[in-house]
Amino acid sequence: MxxxxxxxxxxxxxxxxxxxxxxxxFLRREIEAGTFSPDGGKGSFSxxxxxxxxxxxxxxxxxxxxxxxxxxxxxERYVVIEEMLAARAPTRAHSTADRQxxxxxxxxxxxxxxxxxxxxxxxxxxxxxxxxxxxNSGSDVFAxxxxxxxxxxxxxxxGRKIWTSNAHQADYMIALLRTSSPTEENRRHGLTQFLIxxxxxxxxxxxxxxxxxxxxxxxxxxxxxxxxxSHLIGEVDMAWKQATDELAxxxxxxxxxxxxxxxxxxxxxxxxxxxxxxxAEGIGREVAHLATLRRMSLSVAGMLQAGKTPMVEAAVxxxxxxxxxxALPDKVRLLAPQHGDSLPDSNDDRFEQALRYATLIAPKLxxxxxxxxxxxxxxxxxxxxx
Numbered sequence: 001m002x003x004x005x006x007x008x009x010x011x012x013x014x015x016x017x018x019x020x021x022x023x024x025x026f027l028r029r030e031i032e033a034g035t036f037s038p039d040g041g042k043g044s045f046s047x048x049x050x051x052x053x054x055x056x057x058x059x060x061x062x063x064x065x066x067x068x069x070x071x072x073x074x075x076e077r078y079v080v081i082e083e084m085l086a087a088r089a090p091t092r093a094h095s096t097a098d099r100q101x102x103x104x105x106x107x108x109x110x111x112x113x114x115x116x117x118x119x120x121x122x123x124x125x126x127x128x129x130x131x132x133x134x135x136n137s138g139s140d141v142f143a144x145x146x147x148x149x150x151x152x153x154x155x156x157x158x159g160r161k162i163w164t165s166n167a168h169q170a171d172y173m174i175a176l177l178r179t180s181s182p183t184e185e186n187r188r189h190g191l192t193q194f195l196i197x198x199x200x201x202x203x204x205x206x207x208x209x210x211x212x213x214x215x216x217x218x219x220x221x222x223x224x225x226x227x228x229x230s231h232l233i234g235e236v237d238m239a240w241k242q243a244t245d246e247l248a249x250x251x252x253x254x255x256x257x258x259x260x261x262x263x264x265x266x267x268x269x270x271x272x273x274x275x276x277x278x279x280a281e282g283i284g285r286e287v288a289h290l291a292t293l294r295r296m297s298l299s300v301a302g303m304l305q306a307g308k309t310p311m312v313e314a315a316v317x318x319x320x321x322x323x324x325x326x327a328l329p330d331k332v333r334l335l336a337p338q339h340g341d342s343l344p345d346s347n348d349d350r351f352e353q354a355l356r357y358a359t360l361i362a363p364k365l366x367x368x369x370x371x372x373x374x375x376x377x378x379x380x381x382x383x384x385x386x
Contacts, residue, residue, distance in 0.1 A: 005313060009295065010302040016076045023083040026056065036090045039262075039353060045169060046090035047127070053084075053091070054124025059098045061122075063106055067114055068122030074305035078298060082254045088262070092166065097121045097128040099253060101174050105195065108234035108242055113195060117172070131161040131175030131196070131220065140374075141176065142188045142240060146222060148177040154229045155179075155194065157202075157222040165368075167205050167218040170198050180237050188240035193233040200225050251369050252300035252314035257293040257321035259365060260328045260358035264290070266351040267332045282335040286328065293321050312382030319375040322365040329358040 012020075031038060035049055053059055058080045063069025081099075084091050102121045105114060120126045137143035146159025157177060167173065173196040180190040198205070202225035208217040234242045264286055271279055297317050303310040332355060366372045380386045 005316060006303075007296045007299040007313065008302065010075065010298045012075055012079065012298075013073070016073070016079045019076050020079045020083060023058070023080055027083065027087045027089060030089070031087070036088070038088050039350060044088075044090040045092040045166075047093045047124070049090045050094040050124035050127075052124070053094065054122060057122075059094050059122050059124050060102050060118065063102065063118060063122065067106065068119030074301045075298075078254070078301040082258070085254055085258045086261070093127045093169070094121070094124050095255075096130060096166065097126055097172075100130070101128040101172070104174060104193070104233065104242060108193070109195070110230050110232070112230045113233075117195070126171045127166065127169055129164050129167045129170035129173045129198075131164060131173045131177075133161065133163045135160055135162050135219075142182075142191065144176050144178055144191060146175070146177050148179050148192060148194060148227065150179075151226070154231070155227045157194075157196070157225045157227060159222055161220045161222075162217075163208070164205075164218045164220050165216055167198065167220050168207060168215065172196060173198055173220070174233065176239055190237050191239045192236050193239040193242055194227050195231040195233055196225070196227060197231075200227070202226070251318035251375075252297060252304075252310065254294070254297055256318045256369065257290065257297060257325055260325040260362060261290070262354040263329055263332045263358040266354040267336060270336070270351050276337070279335055279337065282331070286331060289324055293317065293324060297321070312379055315370070315375045315378040315382075318369055319372055319379070322369075323372070325358075326362045326365045329355060329362050332358070 030036065030049070030052075036044060036046070050059070057070045057072075060068055061070040061072045061077050061080065062074055063071070065071055098121065102118060105117060109117075117126065121128075131146075132141050132144070134144055134146060136145070146157065146161060148155040148157050157175075159177075161167075161173075161175065164173070175194050175196050176191050177194055178190055179192040183189045196203070202223045204221040204223070206219040206221065207215050208219060209215055210217065233239070264283075268283060271283065275283065296313075300310050300313050300317055303313065336351070336355075370378075377386070
């Protein structure tokens, strides 16, 4: 039986359109107050901003009210995320918890943890990181070897996670840990998800400084770190399905096609109202590509709203989206006329700043959230090609 991709058109409901205007007004006030600059880098960290977003009811907004949510639709949530990303708002303190960690806890967590953690996430009070990659497993999540061994009252964890974004600022990690050996029939067997308090004794976070001098990634070392039994998420040894669901949330959002978008915005700005034919054609091509990706991404949000887990469609969006945004800086650079043509001086600061930032972050985009090889493997399985 073959698999057919479905990216049905989705029309935003009136309440989502009204919400968009509310979010834009909120962001304008924040910018005017000096909270952040839309010309800055994407995803800066501000717990104060996250608390204000939480006070608006825009974190965990699809969750049940008893856990701090607003019981609003996935499409309304999509609008909030899209506007925050387009404005380059400092969402990093809450974005992972809102996007994937909270939904995993909501679906698979124990009631004690749900009641304690989810309302704090919704208020913008907690920052999460994800413990998947390990030093010797590359992009193969299911080769994880960091172990959780059963002990009196809980589990003892030993091993390492690496490339863990934001671990140095996170309150909690959701980690995929080895609880038994894989079987011949299923190499994904034997992995279990846990909620980890990052202040637990036995956890050491070591910074990894990138080539720009920034501290984003980390190595996290576990040395007999104790996890209470209530922090087990879902079924022992069967977390491969849960992790797959979690990645569907991570891979389909607007953050998979919008990271280098400001470079295109700046190209349009400096092109002016009457760009040359070559420039107009080039901008039109990229905008059309962007509009298609947005429609596909919004369609996935509609599937999530319908209670589906569109793993394959999310992988398609992520693969196409990150390839687009990775290639965009070079295309913008080639399209921009040289000094003396129809553009202003090539030293235009805003244009140069946006292009510089996009160029620096572009190499990582097809790695984070799953490499293109992993994504295409998922797509191939979905098409019954392997």
